[in-house]
Amino acid sequence: MKLRSVRFKVSVLYTSVLGAILLVYSLMLYFNLGYSLSRAIDSDLRKKVLEIEETTNLYSQAFDTTEEKDVVSVRRALHINEMADREAFQWPSVRKIDQSWRYRIQALGIKHDYVVVYSSSGEVLETSQNVDEELLPILKALFHTTLKGKTTIRDFDSKEYRLRIITHPLYRGANIRYIFQIATPTEAHQLLLKTKMRLILISIPVFLLFTSFLGSFFVLRVFDPVMEITRAARQISYRDMGKRVELKHADDEIKSLVDAFNDMIWRLEKSFRHIDDFSSNVAHELKTPLAIIRGELEVSLRKERTAGEYQKSIGIAIEEVQRVLKTINDLLLLAKLDYRTEVFAFEPVELNEFMQEIYEQSKLIAAGKKIEIGIKAAEQPLTINANKLHLRRLFFNLIDNAIKFTPREGKVEIALERRHKEARVSVRDTGVGIPAEDLPRIFERFFHVDRTNEAPSTNGLGLSIVQSIAKIHNGVVNVESEPGKGTVFTVSLPLL
Amino acid sequence: MTTILVVDDEERIRSFYYRLLASEGYRVEEAENADEANDILKSEPVDLVLLDFRMPGANGGDLCEVIKLFHQRVKVIVASVYPVTEQKKRVPGAEEYYDKSRGISELFSKIKSVLLGPELEP
Numbered sequence: 001m002k003l004r005s006v007r008f009k010v011s012v013l014y015t016s017v018l019g020a021i022l023l024v025y026s027l028m029l030y031f032n033l034g035y036s037l038s039r040a041i042d043s044d045l046r047k048k049v050l051e052i053e054e055t056t057n058l059y060s061q062a063f064d065t066t067e068e069k070d071v072v073s074v075r076r077a078l079h080i081n082e083m084a085d086r087e088a089f090q091w092p093s094v095r096k097i098d099q100s101w102r103y104r105i106q107a108l109g110i111k112h113d114y115v116v117v118y119s120s121s122g123e124v125l126e127t128s129q130n131v132d133e134e135l136l137p138i139l140k141a142l143f144h145t146t147l148k149g150k151t152t153i154r155d156f157d158s159k160e161y162r163l164r165i166i167t168h169p170l171y172r173g174a175n176i177r178y179i180f181q182i183a184t185p186t187e188a189h190q191l192l193l194k195t196k197m198r199l200i201l202i203s204i205p206v207f208l209l210f211t212s213f214l215g216s217f218f219v220l221r222v223f224d225p226v227m228e229i230t231r232a233a234r235q236i237s238y239r240d241m242g243k244r245v246e247l248k249h250a251d252d253e254i255k256s257l258v259d260a261f262n263d264m265i266w267r268l269e270k271s272f273r274h275i276d277d278f279s280s281n282v283a284h285e286l287k288t289p290l291a292i293i294r295g296e297l298e299v300s301l302r303k304e305r306t307a308g309e310y311q312k313s314i315g316i317a318i319e320e321v322q323r324v325l326k327t328i329n330d331l332l333l334l335a336k337l338d339y340r341t342e343v344f345a346f347e348p349v350e351l352n353e354f355m356q357e358i359y360e361q362s363k364l365i366a367a368g369k370k371i372e373i374g375i376k377a378a379e380q381p382l383t384i385n386a387n388k389l390h391l392r393r394l395f396f397n398l399i400d401n402a403i404k405f406t407p408r409e410g411k412v413e414i415a416l417e418r419r420h421k422e423a424r425v426s427v428r429d430t431g432v433g434i435p436a437e438d439l440p441r442i443f444e445r446f447f448h449v450d451r452t453n454e455a456p457s458t459n460g461l462g463l464s465i466v467q468s469i470a471k472i473h474n475g476v477v478n479v480e481s482e483p484g485k486g487t488v489f490t491v492s493l494p495l496l
Numbered sequence: 497m498t499t500i501l502v503v504d505d506e507e508r509i510r511s512f513y514y515r516l517l518a519s520e521g522y523r524v525e526e527a528e529n530a531d532e533a534n535d536i537l538k539s540e541p542v543d544l545v546l547l548d549f550r551m552p553g554a555n556g557g558d559l560c561e562v563i564k565l566f567h568q569r570v571k572v573i574v575a576s577v578y579p580v581t582e583q584k585k586r587v588p589g590a591e592e593y594y595d596k597s598r599g600i601s602e603l604f605s606k607i608k609s610v611l612l613g614p615e616l617e618p
Contacts, residue, residue: 280578284550287577291596292512298600299516316512 007219015212019204026200033196037189038164042153045166048108049151049180052077052115053170055101056178062094074117074126074178081105082129114163114183118143120176135161143167143181155186162186225254229261241269281446285327285459289320296320323459330461334445337390337468344387344472348496351382351416351423358392359414362399370409373399378416382423383496386473394469397462398427398489404458405487406431418495426490433483442479443467466491498611499523499541503533503559504548504575509596513546516600530559537567544571544611546594549587550578557587564589571610575603 059073080101105111115128116139127136138161146152146167156163165183169176225247232245244262247255296313305313336343359375366373395414402412410430417424434442434449441447446460466489470477475493500522502513510526517524525540527533536542545563549556556574563570572590574583580593591610594603 284577287597288506288509291577292508294597295512295516295600299519302600316508320508 007216007223010219011212011216014215015208018211019208022204022207026204030193030196030200034193037193041164041184041186041189042166044108045153045164045182045184046151048110048113048184049166049168049182051104051108052110052180052182053168055097055104056170058097059094062091062097070177071125077101078115078117078126078128081111110182112185114139116140116143116181116183118179118181120179122179125178139165139181139183143179149176156183162190222251222254225251225258229258233261236265241265241272278445281460282327282331285446286324289323289327293317293320327459327461330459330465334461334464334468337465337472341472344390346385346387348383349386349388349391351384351425351493352377354388354391355395355414355416355425358395358399362396362403362412365400366403366412369403369406371403371406371412372410373403373412374414376413376415378418378423380418382416382418384423384473384493385496386493390469391473394466394491395425395427397466398491401462402427402429402431402487402489405429410486419492421495422492423495424490424492426488428486428488430486433485433487434479434481435483436481439479439481443477497521497523498543499525500607501525501527501533501536501540501542501545503527503530503545503556505529505550506548509548520604530555530562533559534562537563537570542567542570544573544607546573546575547587547590548576549574549583550576560587560590573606573610 055077056070056073059076060070063073076098080098112130113128114131114135116124116131116136117126119125122144124136124140131139138156138158142154142156142165146154149169151166151168153164153166156165162185163183164186165181168180168182170178170180228247229245232243236243244265245258247258293316296317300310300313355375356377359373363373399412399414406412406429412430413428415426415428438447438449442449443463443466445464447463448458448460467477470491470493473493475491478490478492479487480490481487500517502510502517502524504510504513505528507528510528514524514526525536525542527536533545533547537545545559547556547560549560556576560572560574563572571592573592573594574587574590575594575596576583577596578586580595583593583595592606594606
């Protein structure tokens with residue numbers, strides 16, 4: 001797995017997020033457990049110390065409350081378990097306390113705790129039996145660093161002992177009479193916490209390792225279609241555009257990617273084919289006149305000809321040279337119109353006036369074919385933002401076409417009108433018309449409509465130029481035609 | 497006299513080949529499209545067709561097939577400005593292919609060799 005692969009990044013990302021979550025969660029549980037355990041110990045300790053206090057008080061009441069008898073009470077409370085039955089008082093009230101206290105000691109689990117009772121001056125009065133020579137100094141030292149007036153709880157940790165210790169004063173009136181110190185061993189709890197911590201530290205890495213493998217596998221499955229697309233993309237080339245990505249079972253997101261990809265290939269294929277056709281057309285359109293020129297020149301050289309024949313050949317050659325130049329200029333213009341629209345300067349142009357000029361000039365051409373040409377201006381001024389040079393070219397092309405494809409003594413009519421926020425200029429002729437099946441294609445580059453014998457041949461770029469010029473003016477060109485009756489081209493241009 | 501039928505949709509090309517071939521002593525017929533060519537083939541004795549395949553309507557390829565089916569004696573030279581390899585791809589089955597931009601002497605030699613027929617070739 002490479003470091004820069006998505007698979008690696010996703011793996012690292014979700015493993016670390018998962019790790020962080022697991023760690024935080026586990027530590028939360030761990031500390032909560034520790035806290036709960038100490039709370040439980042504390043509440044036990046409080047209960048124990050209160051019960052010892054209460055029992056001591058009960059004994060004191062039973063024995064009477066002299067100071068000496070109080071010590072007896074404390075001793076009895078601490079050692080009741082070790083006392084044999086014979087030591088028991090036959091005194092019924094004391095016997096009753098003995099019995100209940102024995103039972104309580106069992107219930108509270110005081111047996112394992114270390115109990116020390118101090119006098120108000122800090123002398124050790126009594127200890128439980130399990131407090132030995134070693135432990136007593138520790139407990140005494142702790143006792144002397146503790147506030148005496150109220151109940152306190154603290155921890156003690158050493159190699160031998162782990163203890164939680166409560167210190168609790170017993171009051172007689174306003175004075176402290178005794179101070180109880182109960183230390184309970186916490187090894188069991190510590191051990192529990194330690195085990196938990198070890199479990200956390202071991203289980204998290206194992207868990208993460210497992211999920212990262214699992215995740216990596218899933219990511220691989222998710223990326224399977226991507227690999228498929230990559231393979232297909234590598235195989236697709238200019239020579240073989242037929243290749244498509246096929247996925248048997250893809251998820252929606254991947255499917256839309258695949259569809260978009262295939263669609264893009266389809267469009268590429270189309271535009272490659274378009275370029276292919278286009279260059280083939282360009283070659284045809286440029287080579288045909290050159291073939292004729294070459295032919296004419298070779299014919300002239302072949303043998304001695306009359307002056308008339310030479311003149312004819314030279315005339316044809318010049319005509320064909322002009323044709324080549326026109327095609328080249330048209331192609332350059334189209335490229336400029338399509339890709340470099342920023343080079344054209346625009347200015348406000350009043351169309352009625354503008355078309356009137358074009359009409360005057362067209363009359364001369366129309367007269368040659370005895371075609372009647374007319375113009376119908378709009379009632380209101382039509383001002384648009386236009387590049388005069390190219391707009392003139394647009395309408396000359398349309399009118400020139402109309403004249404070309406209209407038989408002698410036909411009619412061409414130019415009409416202007418305002419429609420909403422548009423100026424519409426239509427050029428209507430009574431010419432041969434365009435077959436319905438050709439209409440959608442007439443603006444394509446190099447498209448030739450079936451020509452009649454009378455119409456001179458064109459290079460098939462005129463209407464493309466018309467459309468491209470309309471486009472740079474944010475306008476559109478529409479065409480309606482009826483074969484045999486005529487054609488109307490309508491140019492719609494947005495008004496200023 | 498040998499008759500050559502020039503099939504091309506461009507009037508200026510037809511007129512050039514008409515003058516060229518006529519001055520070499522051939523009888524020349526002209527057709528603007530496949531239908532016209534077919535009519536001429538049915539009514540006149542044609543020896544050779546000089547065929548452009550880029551035409552509106554039925555294209556040169558179709559016409560070539562028709563000639564090979566119904567007028568086996570008629571020879572076909574495909575003539576267009578496309579490179580010969582592409583011509584062969586588009587119109588298979590013609591006797592010869594001629595790139596119009598190659599000059600007239602190549603055209604004459606191709607016409608002559610096709611009219612002489614394959615049996616006389618070495």
